[in-house]
Amino acid sequence: MKITAIRLDRMRLPLDPPFAAAWDPEPRRHFDATLVRVETDEGFTGYGSGDSMAGFEEFEQLFLGRDPLRILNHVKTLETISFHAGRYWPLEAALWDLVGQVCGVPVATLFGGSTSRVPAYASFGELRPPGRRAQDALAAWEAGFRALKVRVARDRLDEGLAVVTAVREALGDDISIMVDLNQSWRMPGDIAPALDLASVRRFAAALRELDVLWLEEPLPQQDLPGLRVLREREGVRVAGGEMVRTFPELVAMVEADALDVYQPDVVLAVGMLRARTVAELASLRHRWFTPHTWTNGLGLLANLHVVAGVGGGPYLEFPYDPPAWTPARRDFFLADPVSIDRDGYLNVPDRSGLGARIDEEALLRWTR
Numbered sequence: 001m002k003i004t005a006i007r008l009d010r011m012r013l014p015l016d017p018p019f020a021a022a023w024d025p026e027p028r029r030h031f032d033a034t035l036v037r038v039e040t041d042e043g044f045t046g047y048g049s050g051d052s053m054a055g056f057e058e059f060e061q062l063f064l065g066r067d068p069l070r071i072l073n074h075v076k077t078l079e080t081i082s083f084h085a086g087r088y089w090p091l092e093a094a095l096w097d098l099v100g101q102v103c104g105v106p107v108a109t110l111f112g113g114s115t116s117r118v119p120a121y122a123s124f125g126e127l128r129p130p131g132r133r134a135q136d137a138l139a140a141w142e143a144g145f146r147a148l149k150v151r152v153a154r155d156r157l158d159e160g161l162a163v164v165t166a167v168r169e170a171l172g173d174d175i176s177i178m179v180d181l182n183q184s185w186r187m188p189g190d191i192a193p194a195l196d197l198a199s200v201r202r203f204a205a206a207l208r209e210l211d212v213l214w215l216e217e218p219l220p221q222q223d224l225p226g227l228r229v230l231r232e233r234e235g236v237r238v239a240g241g242e243m244v245r246t247f248p249e250l251v252a253m254v255e256a257d258a259l260d261v262y263q264p265d266v267v268l269a270v271g272m273l274r275a276r277t278v279a280e281l282a283s284l285r286h287r288w289f290t291p292h293t294w295t296n297g298l299g300l301l302a303n304l305h306v307v308a309g310v311g312g313g314p315y316l317e318f319p320y321d322p323p324a325w326t327p328a329r330r331d332f333f334l335a336d337p338v339s340i341d342r343d344g345y346l347n348v349p350d351r352s353g354l355g356a357r358i359d360e361e362a363l364l365r366w367t368r
Contacts, residue, residue: 001044001102003068006060006091007037008053011366013332019324022127022151023182025190033296035333035363038094040068046098047356048090050267050299056088063091068098075273082245089271093302093354096272100353107302108348111276111309117345118307120318121147121178123294125325127156130166137167137175140320144344147176147213147315154181154195157203168210176213176315178239184217185243194219197226204234214239214261221249227258239263242292247274254281263317265292267299272306279310293317297331297338300346301354304338308348316346332366335359 011033018027036048046068059081063074074095078088100107108116122140124133133150140148150167152160160179167177181203183194195203200218207215214237219226221240231238239261244250247270253259262282266272269292279289289312293300300318307316318340319330331337335357340346349355 001067001069002041002065003038003063004041005037005039006063007039008056009035009037009363009367010052011035011333011363012368013329013366015324015329017324019321020126022125022153022180024187031329033333034090035298035358036090036094038068038091038098040098044098044101046094046096046101046353047358048092048094048097048267048298048302050090050093050265050295050302051087053086053088053090055085056091059085059088068095069102071095071099071273075271078271079247087245087268089267089269090299092271092273093267093298096302096305097353097356104352106348106350106352107305107354108308111272111306112311113309114311115308117347118304118313118316119146119344120340120346121145121149121176121315122320123149123317124151125294125319125321127151127153128163130159130162133163134166134170136321137170139322141171141175144340144342145318145320146174146344147178149178149180149216149317151180151182154183155192157199161203161206164207164210164212173211177210178214178216179207179212180216181218182216183219184221184240197223197229201230201234204230204236208234208236212236216240216261216263217242224253224256224258228256231260237261241278242269244269246270247277250274250278251281254278254285254287257285259287261288261290263290263292265295265299266302266306267295268292272302275306276310279306279312283310288312288314290314290316294319297327297334298354298356300338301349301356304346304348305354318346333359333362
């Protein structure tokens with residue numbers, strides 16, 4: 001079998017109302033997505049998405065004519081490209097989708113088949129006042145979620161603490177709460193200083209009193225000693241690693257025992273195969289693996305298959321912040337938006353590969 005074509009469909013969906021993301025100083029008025037199609041001479045097509053794939057055309061000849069089933073070679077090639085250009089991990093996801101189709105099984109089965117469903121947590125993205133977030137939390141509970149995550153601005157810690165307090169008071173002990181400081185990486189142009197360890201320790205101590213499940217990205221990702229001090233001395237689980245650029249960096253984090261929760265996104269960080277190894281290394285230390293998933297339904301599915309395959313958890317992130325961010329909007333080019341079931345679980349699709357079906361009409365409508 002040979003790869004005969006790699007096609008990129010770039011789409012843009014207007015957002016009305018805009019999405020005022022906590023990590024982005026400018027409200028987003030549109031949502032971009034790129035669909036990767038890998039076609040073979042035997043009629044199989046694999047799909048992946050999650051990154052813009054900007055500039056990939058320069059490197060596609062490194063894959064054309066090759067056997068799509070030789071995944072490790074393709075991963076190594078993608079790693080060499082990422083040193084010079086972008087992170088093109090949606091291509092690996094498309095290859096795994098193709099391999100699953102060839103084998104006639106879900107990708108989660110190829111990754112170990114540990115489970116077929118994973119509890120999801122509602123991942124809020126915007127900064128909203130305490131009263132509004134309490135209402136959002138109640139609505140998420142009614143929708144079936146039994147865990148949620150709020151984002152906190154590093155220059156508005158008091159407001160963030162008030163938000164967590166309001167959510168806890170609204171739902172009591174029935175819901176798990178995570179908090180994201182988003183200090184490990186920056187949006188382009190954000191050069192403001194990070195909070196220092198002393199400030200973060202005070203904030204973590206307050207969160208401990210509110211029984212927060214984990215504190216995410218509390219420090220810059222290179223501050224491994226600080227991360228370890230925080231998790232060991234403040235009694236709060238520390239999460240991170242969602243956008244770490246290389247596999248050796250993630251291995252170094254595991255070896256330093258810097259985190260309780262490892263979160264590399266398989267379409268934005270280090271790919272599916274390497275994320276699986278990180279999950280196994282973390283598991284040997286009795287740490288959690290539950291990746292970041294803030295892309296679209298195909299990116300979410302790629303992460304779900306890895307988590308279900310290796311038995312990660314205890315939850316998987318589910319981007320969710322109505323009215324601006326809903327499954328239908330996030331997954332606009334999928335025939336079946338990815339949703340939780342009535343018990344709050346994400347189920348691995350029973351179709352082979354990643355299990356997604358593409359809405360070709362939506363694709364044509366929003367392709368730019």
